[in-house]
Amino acid sequence: MLGKLMKYEIKATGRILLPLYGVLLAFTLINKLFIGNNWDTLDASTLGGIPAVLSIFAYGVTMAAIFIVTFFIIIQRFYKNLLGDEGYLMHTLPVTTWKNILSKLLIGIFWTVISGIVAILSIFILAFSVSNFDPNFFNELGKVFSEIYKEVGISGFMLFLEFILAVFIQMAMGIIMIYASISIGHLFNKRKILSSFGAFIVLNIIMNTITSILGITFSWKLEMYADTINQHSLGLLHGIIWGVIAVNLIFFICYFFITNYVVKNKLNLE
Known part of the structure; x- marks a missing residue:
């Protein structure tokens, strides 16, 4: 039953987080296209000019949003599912309380780790340069x-x-x-x-x-x-x-x- 609860949690939270990861990686590729590895020389003469600056800003906001939204979802899913209105349904399921709590906890850890991996991957893509790679x-x-x-x-x-x-x-x-x-x-x-x-x-x-x-x-x-x-x-x-x-x-x-x-x-x- 714990596996089914975790599967349900992944589906419910993944609908929000997976698109957010996609947006971050999309902005990563856009910034890579606009700027390449010339971060120190970024100004109005850089390819794209203002759009490039806006893209960098959007990238930073999305990067922060990943961790903020992940944290919010970890709290919201526990509160809403077990202590809020949805609790009436969750507590009628043939499953012990500790399994309900553990499923929320494990999926919270899972998405926290995934968020960190996606963030590191994004930074690696921006920093990676074929010409400088040994x-x-x-x-x-x-x-x-x-x-x-x-x-x-x-x-x-x-x-x-x-x-x-x-x-x-x-x-x-x-x-x-x-x-x-x-x-x-x-x-x-x-x-x-x-x-x-x-x-x-x-x-x-x-x-x-x-x-x-x-x-x-x-x-x-x-x-x-x-x-x-x-x-x-x-x-x-x-x-x-x-x-x-x-x-x-x-x-x-x-x-x-x-x-x-x-x-x-x-x-x-x-």
């Missing part, structure tokens, strides 16, 4: 990775994978924190949106306070064992990343529990 680029890149492997071994690549995992968990934690804030705000009979903002601020203060205490404690431990740590710096990096993963995972579980509890037991669709 055919041996990928060979040189392979040599760089080989040298890194000789220096740090498999541990260096594991460090990269751990970093990617930490980014995904941080992303998931940030989204579920917003869901938890909206759910708490929905407990109030009036000014639910304002209450959601207040809940977000309170949760953020609590989280920052805890992480600051942990950070100070960790820094103090580093000073105590500085000599030993210097001899195992790579292991220290592994420890730091896994520490960050663990802390964010704990916050994620707490926020998910809050969201699930409120939506399941304290739902008020009036």
Whole structure:
């Protein structure tokens, strides 16, 4: 059932986001045509003149819109589907509450990642130049990775994978924190949106306070064992990343529990 919910979410959100991605890539190609790689010399004499400037402006607006709209949809789909009028239908489906929440969360992460990939691809297209491209680029890149492997071994690549995992968990934690804030705000009979903002601020203060205490404690431990740590710096990096993963995972579980509890037991669709 979770797969069906996710498929429905992708269809519902893709109708808005996919055309937006297409518009961004279209403006990317238009800017590439107008300007090529001569960004430093862009003025009224550039091919297209004012249209080129307008195209660049439209490109920048569309780039910003991708992330703003993605963020808005992540919030809107959760609020409207589970806490708004559509909640009457969603909560009659033969599916548990946590699956409804998880489907929104996973698709929110999915579109956030896709938005980042599309943005990077767009920038790469604008920056790419056939005349300046080195055919041996990928060979040189392979040599760089080989040298890194000789220096740090498999541990260096594991460090990269751990970093990617930490980014995904941080992303998931940030989204579920917003869901938890909206759910708490929905407990109030009036000014639910304002209450959601207040809940977000309170949760953020609590989280920052805890992480600051942990950070100070960790820094103090580093000073105590500085000599030993210097001899195992790579292991220290592994420890730091896994520490960050663990802390964010704990916050994620707490926020998910809050969201699930409120939506399941304290739902008020009036």
